[in-house]
Each structure stands twice: as structure tokens, then as C-alpha cells.
Amino acid sequence: MMAAIQITDTYYLVLSAALFSIGAVGVLVRRNVLVMFMSVELMLNAVNLTFVAFAKTLNDTSGQVIVFFTLVVAAAEVAVGLAIIVAIFRRRRGMTADDMRVLQG
């Protein structure tokens, strides 16, 4: 039997901070729009984990209820974002942020 590792709330917070950072770096570094998009989703889910962890620490259910709202908002965002991507994709193949030359930014 291994020595039991006490999983404290800090573990969840550090994990979610790490996930959030990975997502944030992904948005800023990756050039493929779909991957950037997935990185944003990773960020939102990292925040969900933070909310649930704090809900447990504070012994307060509202942190868990907030996750519902985040999920629904994220779904609406996914739908709109993918629709915009599909609309562009229909006109032109290849989907990286560097391909966008009309607006040089």
C-alpha cells in the first residue's frame, strides 16, 4: 500500500491554473484558427474547474451553479464561432490566422 497522498483543494487550483495557462498560450501562439478555438474552450473549462474547487472549499453551491452558465455560454460561442469559420472556409481553403492578408494586423 502506497502512502496516501492527501489531495487538497490547492491541487485543483494549480491544475486549473496550469490548464488555463496552456489554453492562453495556445491562443496566442498557435496559428490554426480551429486550434486557437479549442484553446479558448480549454481556458473556459479550466475556469469551470476553478469554480468547482472553490465551491468545495467555500462549501457553497453557487460555484457549481455558475458552471452551468459557463457551459451554456461556451456552447453558444462554439456555435457562432464555428459558423463564422465555416462561412470563411466555404470561400477559401486553408484556415490559419496568417492566411488572412486583407486586414494586416
Next chain:
Amino acid sequence: MTGFVLAAIAPITTPSVDWLGVAPVIALGGAGVAIVLARALLRRSAVTTPVCVALGILGVVLAAIFEYRLWHLVRADGAITTMAGMVRVDPFGVFLSVVVLIGTIYALFISVAYLKRESLDAPEYLALVMLSAAGMVAIITANDLIAIFVALEVLSIPLYVLAAFDRRRMASQEAGLKYFVLGAFSSAVFLYGVALTYGATGSTSLTAIGDFLANNTLYEQGTLLAGGALLLAGLGFKVAAVPFHFWTPDVYEGAPTPVTAFMAAATKAAAFAVLIRVFSIAFPLYRTDWKPALWVLAVLTLVVGSVAALVQTDVKRILAYSAIAHSGYILIGFQTGTIAGRQAALLYLLIYTFMAIGTFAVIMLASMTGDDRHSLDDYRGFALQRPVLGGILIFFLLAQAGIPLTGGFIAKLEVFSAAAQSNNYSLLVIGVLAAVVAMFFYLRIALALASPATGGEYFSDRRVDRWSGVVVATAALAVLATGVTPGPFIDWARQAVYFV
């Protein structure tokens, strides 16, 4: 663990609802839903567009009537808190809601002719504008970080679609996509700020956070400070403050011009409302922490906005950087942390709405079908061939520059005097210098308008429809009125600074 379960099965009580308090949001959102319904039932018949426009105007007018009632009610009896503390209607909120409604009705008016000219689908466009406006009014009167987050998405998601609305123009689609990716990124940053603030204080209600911090000393402040910083970054993106501004020029340039006008005026008012409300109500005791951060933001925003505009050659891009610089002035007002500063920020937002929408309305009228020729050269000769329209555009530009006898001058004067009153001379000097630099690029556009046309570009065939004419004329009158007789407007802003 057991406490957790007990909390979950605690008796559920239905929150009481003050329907008048949320009536403006319901009117705007209801109009948006009604437009979708009309589009679904009528399909593409001849009456569809007129019916949808009428529904949109009806929604804004109803919301305005409710705001009028609310203004008198909250001035007499104090702020209305309803929906379990999620919504808080106070003079501050009603004032900025009215600013958003002005921006919305103007955006609707200038969109009508634009949609026809560019042969775009009107009903969907109008529905998106109404839903976005509903989100804006909701966010202005929200008193809970989660309500703010949901409202932030309700106002942003339609704007992503609106920016990408012109499906034939690649620039519009790219603007939508860029706005979407960066907007979603900033929303996630904001939400992480909400999560950390919730973890540090145990609540998401702004007033509850304020009370908690007033009565408790935090054992460790790192979580709260990180949360506050992330909230500031997320909102900084929405108000286009440097260094969170990088989306602004591309999106303002690529989006259809009426959408740019709507984003510049109404979105800015809504985002500043949240910024001011969150930091004034939830974190007033941490003023010494957020004031230096806002100082840096304000200075960067002023400098980058004013200087970067000098080297641009596209009129919509210049105006985008000018919109960034205007955010800097509003940040000066808020950074002082005084009542006078908040009042100056409110007045600035009101006057800026008229200036921005007026400017973009004339830009929209001057551009040809296709909405993609906005370089300075394309505008040469405009004021000579169309003296009235050109003269009004030059007037709006001078007002944005802050020439006396225009509203822009009063707006800047109030901000600067608020900074001087709180002995904030560094910001005052930088603000005045930025205003001098900004003068150059406004005059550069004005000069291009007044110089003879080089090619065969003639503006005589640009028709001014009735709706856009009303917008341009009333916005110009409003800018003039706020400049010549600023008294009533300053009084109005003075009554609106309070959260109670």
C-alpha cells in the same frame, strides 16, 4: 461533504422580481425575438423588412419609456435591487442605459439604408442589434459578476456575427473572426478573474464582495489581486484600452460601417459602465492597488491611440485609433477615483456617442456600394462636391479633436478639470499633449476632404436617405448643443454619478 449535500437540498425560494427594473432589457430582447419570429413567419415578403424595422424601433422606444420612469423612480426612492441581488438599477445605470439606447436607435436608422444599398439580409441584422443592445442594458444594470459575464456574452456574440455580416466582403468576415477569437479569449480571462474573486471573497455579488472586504481582512491577498487584474484585463479588451486594443483597428475597418458605429458608441458605454461599477462597488478599498494600474492603462491608451493614428492612411483605421484615444480620456476621468471624475467620464460617454455615430454615419454615406474604399485619397474632394455633408463631417472631426464650441471640447475640459482637482497633473499634461497630437490626424482627414479630387471620383451620386439624414442632423445638433449650452448635460451627469 454532508454540508455540501445539505446546501443542495435547502428549500428553494423564488426570487422576487421588480418587473419595471428589468423591463428595458425585456423590451429590447423581446423586440429581437419578435423580429426573428417575423422573419420566420413572413419569409421574404415585401413587408418583412419594414415590419422588422418597426419592431426594432418599438423595442427601443418602449425601453426608453421604461428608462424615463426608472430615472424618476430611482432618483426619488433610491436604487432598485431585484432578482436576488442580480440586478441593481441606479441613476448611474439608467444614465448609461439611455446612452446605449441613443446609440442603438441611431445604429438602427443608419443601418436601414445601408442594408438596402449592400443588399444584405435586414431581419437577422436588426435582430442581432436588438439582442446586443439587450445585453448592453443588462450588463449596465448587473450587480453580480456572473450576471455580468452572461450579459457580456449576450452583447458580444451578436457583435461577432454583425462584424462578419457582409458575407461577400472578405475583410468583413476576417474582422468577425478576429473579433470572435480575441473576444472569446478576453471573456475567458474575465471569467477566470470572476472565479478568483469568488474564491477570495466567497461571493460573486458586487455589493456582497464590497461588504465582505470592508468587514474582513484577507489572510492572503494574492488571489483577490490576481482576480482583480484579470477582470481589468478582460474589460480593458472591451473598452479597447492599450495593451488590449490590438483587435480594434482591424475590426473597425473590416466591419460594416453602421456596425462600427454601434460598436464604437454603445459597446464602449456598456463596457465602461461595468469597469466603473465593478471597481467602484466591489473594490473601493483596494483603490491604492487599481489606481496605478489604471494610470498606466490610461497613459498607454492615450499615447498609442494618438500616435498610431498619425501613420494610418485608411479613414476607418484612423477613426479606430481615435476611438482608442477617446477611451484614454474616459479612463483619466475614472482613474481620479473622485465623484467629479466619474461625472466627467459619464458626460464624455454621452457626448462621444453623438460624435462617433455622427462621424461614421457620414462615412457610411460617403462610401460607395461595397463599403471597402476608405483610404484618404478616396475622400479627396468630398467637401468640395458635397459642401453640406462634407462640412458636417469636418464639424464632427473638429468636435472629436476638442475644438471649443463643440461637445468634444466640453467633454475633454470636464475630464481635465477633474484630473486637476484631484492633483493628478501627470495625467492632465499627458492628456493635453495627446489632444494636441490628435489634432493633427483629424485635420489630416479634414484637409483631404477639402482638397480637390485627383481622379474621376465624384460624390454627386451619393443619396442621403431620410433615416440617415435624421441621424446626421440630430447628432450634429446634439454635439453643437453640448458645446454651446453644456449646463443641462453637466447637471444630468452630476445627478447620475451615484450608485444609490
Next chain:
Amino acid sequence: MTEFYREYLAVAVLIGAALALVGLMLGVGKLIRPVRPQADKYITYEAGSDPVGGWGQSNVRYYVYALLFVIFDVEAVFIFPWAVGLEPLGIFGLVEMVVFILILVLGLVYAWRKGVLRWA
């Protein structure tokens, strides 16, 4: 065995029951069904359309259905907590939920009238 692991025993039992049920149904089917092989029956199933080799470009129409599904699927998350609290929430909650669902239905009606749901 600690109390903690004993709580997970139910999960293990459920997994075992699920495997047994699936095995039983497929096994019985295998024993009693007639077998008449035809070439067409062994083609890869690709949502009813003719299969293409390799990484096929999927029809852009699938996205519309996928997006509609995501929206309507996730909105259901609000209906479950409401159903649990149906009695204490009373008429007010019922009216709220009817309004909520009506708005969702309106979205579906809109998609239908726009011809999004027609496969052509």
C-alpha cells in the same frame, strides 16, 4: 475494503451488468438472425451517402446539424435542475421554463423556415 472503495462497488456492478446485457443481446441476435451476405452490406457506412476513400471532405451541411445539436443539447442543462425543483418553484418556475423553451422552439422554427433542415 474502506468505505470509500465500497461506494465505487456500485459502479463496478453497473459496468458488469452493462457488459453482460450487451453481450446477451448481441449473442442472442447472432444465434437467431438469418445470414445472407451481399457486397453492398459490407461497405463502410457513411451517413447514408456513397463512401469515399481516405480523408473524405465531409459535406459542410453536417456542420449546421452539429451546431444546432450543440445549442439545443446544452440548453437542456437548465431543464434538469428545474425539474428537480419543480414543486417549490411552482407556477413562476413553470412559466419561466415555458418562456425559455418557447424561445428555443422559435430558434428551431426559424431554422426550419430558413430551409436549414432540408437535405438537398
